[in-house]
Amino acid sequence: MNQTVVTRFAPSPTGYMHIGNLRTALYSYLTAKHAGGKFILRIEDTDRERLVEGATDVILSTLEMTGLSYDEGPGVGGEHGPYIQSERKDIYPKYAEQLVKSGHAYYCFCSKERLEQLHEEEANGGYDRHCRNLPAEEVARNLAAGIPYVIRQKMPTEGTVTYHDAVFGEISCECKELQDQILMKADGYPTYNFAHVIDDHLMGVTHVVRGSEYITSTPKYALLYDALGWERPTYVHLPLLMGKNPDGTVSKLSKRHGAVSFQDLVKDGYLPEAIINYIALLGWNPKKELAEQEFFTLDELKAAFSIEGVNKSPAVFDFDKMLWFNGEYIRRLSFEDFTERVKPFLRTDLPANIDRTLMLSLLHGRLAKLSEINDKIACFIEPCEYGTELFLNKKNKVTAENALPLLQSAYDILLGATEWTSDALFALFSAKAEELGVKSGALLWCARIALSGMTVTPGGATEIMAVIGREETMRRMEGGLAKFA
RNA sequence: GGCCCGUUGGUCAAGCGGCUAAGACAACGCCCUUUCACGGCGUAGACAUGGGUUCGAUUCCCGUACGGGUCACCA
Numbered sequence: 209m210n211q212t213v214v215t216r217f218a219p220s221p222t223g224y225m226h227i228g229n230l231r232t233a234l235y236s237y238l239t240a241k242h243a244g245g246k247f248i249l250r251i252e253d254t255d256r257e258r259l260v261e262g263a264t265d266v267i268l269s270t271l272e273m274t275g276l277s278y279d280e281g282p283g284v285g286g287e288h289g290p291y292i293q294s295e296r297k298d299i300y301p302k303y304a305e306q307l308v309k310s311g312h313a314y315y316c317f318c319s320k321e322r323l324e325q326l327h328e329e330e331a332n333g334g335y336d337r338h339c340r341n342l343p344a345e346e347v348a349r350n351l352a353a354g355i356p357y358v359i360r361q362k363m364p365t366e367g368t369v370t371y372h373d374a375v376f377g378e379i380s381c382e383c384k385e386l387q388d389q390i391l392m393k394a395d396g397y398p399t400y401n402f403a404h405v406i407d408d409h410l411m412g413v414t415h416v417v418r419g420s421e422y423i424t425s426t427p428k429y430a431l432l433y434d435a436l437g438w439e440r441p442t443y444v445h446l447p448l449l450m451g452k453n454p455d456g457t458v459s460k461l462s463k464r465h466g467a468v469s470f471q472d473l474v475k476d477g478y479l480p481e482a483i484i485n486y487i488a489l490l491g492w493n494p495k496k497e498l499a500e501q502e503f504f505t506l507d508e509l510k511a512a513f514s515i516e517g518v519n520k521s522p523a524v525f526d527f528d529k530m531l532w533f534n535g536e537y538i539r540r541l542s543f544e545d546f547t548e549r550v551k552p553f554l555r556t557d558l559p560a561n562i563d564r565t566l567m568l569s570l571l572h573g574r575l576a577k578l579s580e581i582n583d584k585i586a587c588f589i590e591p592c593e594y595g596t597e598l599f600l601n602k603k604n605k606v607t608a609e610n611a612l613p614l615l616q617s618a619y620d621i622l623l624g625a626t627e628w629t630s631d632a633l634f635a636l637f638s639a640k641a642e643e644l645g646v647k648s649g650a651l652l653w654c655a656r657i658a659l660s661g662m663t664v665t666p667g668g669a670t671e672i673m674a675v676i677g678r679e680e681t682m683r684r685m686e687g688g689l690a691k692f693a
Numbered sequence: 694g695g696c697c698c699g700u701u702g703g704u705c706a707a708g709c710g711g712c713u714a715a716g717a718c719a720a721c722g723c724c725c726u727u728u729c730a731c732g733g734c735g736u737a738g739a740c741a742u743g744g745g746u747u748c749g750a751u752u753c754c755c756g757u758a759c760g761g762g763u764c765a766c767c768a
Contacts, residue, residue, distance in 0.1 A: 218768090219768090220767080220768050222768090252768065254767095254768085255766095255767055255768070257767090258767070258768090320766070323765090323766085327765090334764075358766055376697095376698070376699090379697070379698080380697090381696075381697070382696080385695075385696055385697090385764085387764075387765095389765090390765085390766050392766090393766040394766060395766075397766090399765090399766070399767085399768085400767070400768045401768090404768085419762095420698075420699095420761090420762070421762055421763070421768095422762095422763090422768095423697065423698065423762075423763080424696070424697050424698085424762070424763045424764075425763075425764090445698095447698095447699085447761095448761070448762070450761080452703090452704080456703090457760085458760080458761080459761080460761080460762085486705095489705070489706085489717095490705070491705090493705090493706060493707070495707080499706085499707050499708090499715085499716080500706095500707080500715080500716050500717080502716090502717060502718095519699095519705095519706085520698075520699060520700095521698090521699050521700065521760095521761090522698095522699075522760085522761060522762090523704090523705065523706090524703095524704055524705075525704095525705095526703095526704045526705065526718070526719085528704075528718060528719055529704070529705065529717080529718045529719080530718095531718090532717090532718055532719085533718090535730090535731095539731080573730065573731060574729075574730045574731080575730090576730095584729095601728090603728095604727090604728090634727080637727085647727095648727070649726090649727055649728090651727090652727045652728085653727075653728070655727090656727070656728065657728095660728095662728085662729095663728060663729090664728055664729050664730095665728060665729065666728095666729065666730075667727090667728090667729085667730095668726090668727035668728070668729090669727060669728085670727075671727085
């Protein structure tokens with residue numbers, strides 16, 4: 209009774225890892241790991257026309273980067289291999305033939321042309337079951353003549369099929385709604401519809417975790433289990449991930465919504481652990497005393513996860529919240545780790561005067577995603593072009609009249625500075641401000657404008673000074689003074 | 694269109710017959726501050742709708758509307 213939970217992630221190699229797919233992998237992984245079970249990776253590449261070079265590597269590296277390690281699968285092996293469907297090609301025909309013998313499937317010799325014509329004539333009719341009751345002799349004759357064929361599942365014509373879904377509950381379907389779907393294609397490969405059922409059973413999968421787009425086709429798969437005399441697995445269908453359209457409507461998350469593959473997100477400066485954390489919460493809530501917790505490590509997710517917490521309604525992927533999560537994760541990185549992680553994003557042509565470590569420590573708490581780094585540090589490399597009106601600032605009481613004197617004072621302070629650190633310089637400015645009877649903010653504002661040419665900078669005036677060094681500071685201050693000439 | 698599923702603020706989401714209906718992101722305001730960010734405080738904002746059931750419905754049932762999914766020799 210207390211059987212081991214076995215789940216799988218079975219993507220087809222399309223060349224990129226859709227974020228919705230990744231979430232499916234995550235939930236599948238968590239379902240198994242929460243119960244101390246096994247997680248299997250299987251590659252579904254039975255569509256020979258859509259093969260993409262290197263696509264499997266994308267899947268493997270994504271799982272590697274996110275920490276979703278699998279117990280069985282390509283590369284690691286296992287007792288149920290191979291784990292790539294094209295390498296299992298020989299396994300499927302005998303099950304298909306078994307179904308033909310038991311009356312649950314049949315050979316179909318209809319040409320693609322005929323099918324297409326059928327489709328045009330009757331918009332929603334589907335296959336007309338032309339070959340469903342072909343005499344045995346005719347089937348034998350066609351086979352002998354080498355006429356291409358497919359094998360179709362013979363659906364019951366009446367009654368209802370019902371299965372239990374761990375998330376959605378009882379789901380029923382009238383048998384007459386079911387199409388005689390193709391099990392084996394003319395090229396000898398099985399369809400997804402057939403292959404996944406065979407493989408799931410052979411691999412001992414107990415919980416089929418997948419997106420809810422499969423809800424309506426699951427009755428057909430359940431029937432297949434029944435026909436083969438196998439026990440049906442527990443179905444766990446997940447609510448879909450949606451994206452918001454410009455007009456306010458929502459639809460299945462896709463490329464038109466922006467960066468929706470794991471690779472896109474990482475390239476854009478999102479941290480894998482932030483991505484995992486965010487998508488874990490799209491469609492699932494830990495409930496109870498953890499209902500308000502937002503930050504979870506993978507291990508914490510393993511401990512907290514349960515299917516009861518999975519929602520039924522679709523969830524919209526919110527880039528704003530993803531960004532917030534990412535910023536939080538960046539801030540929580542150790543400085544060493546942060547330095548390592550921004551490195552690939554950071555321009556390599558930093559001028560020699562820049563104190564790189566100090567600069568990065570200033571940026572550590574100010575990035576929402578790593579890719580923002582170069583824009584944010586632009587003011588350290590070179591000040592922006594600006595006019596004297598930029599000095600004006602109401603809050604710090606800088607006016608057209610006092611801007612120049614203020615800037616001159618700031619310059620004089622720096623002339624006499626001995627210790628060139630942000631704290632020491634700041635102390636000097638404070639003292640001078642008091643002496644002059646102005647807000648220190650007024651002096652610092654003017655200095656910062658001269659230094660950067662911007663009203664918004666990552667760090668205050670004295671921090672910028674410390675980063676760019678004395679020589680460059682004086683050069684920029686002089687440049688600022690010259691604007692008034 | 695047929696079938697299936699869903700519906701708490703703009704978004705995520707708690708709630709599982711009785712609550713002033715949590716919390717987070719976003720928005721807005723204030724504070725902190727050397728600008729920004731961080732942080733603190735606060736404001737605004739939701740049970741799609743009509744009928745039941747019940748002493749009492751966001752919660753249970755039915756209809757309606759709206760949204761989504763699915764109807765391939767794709768997975």
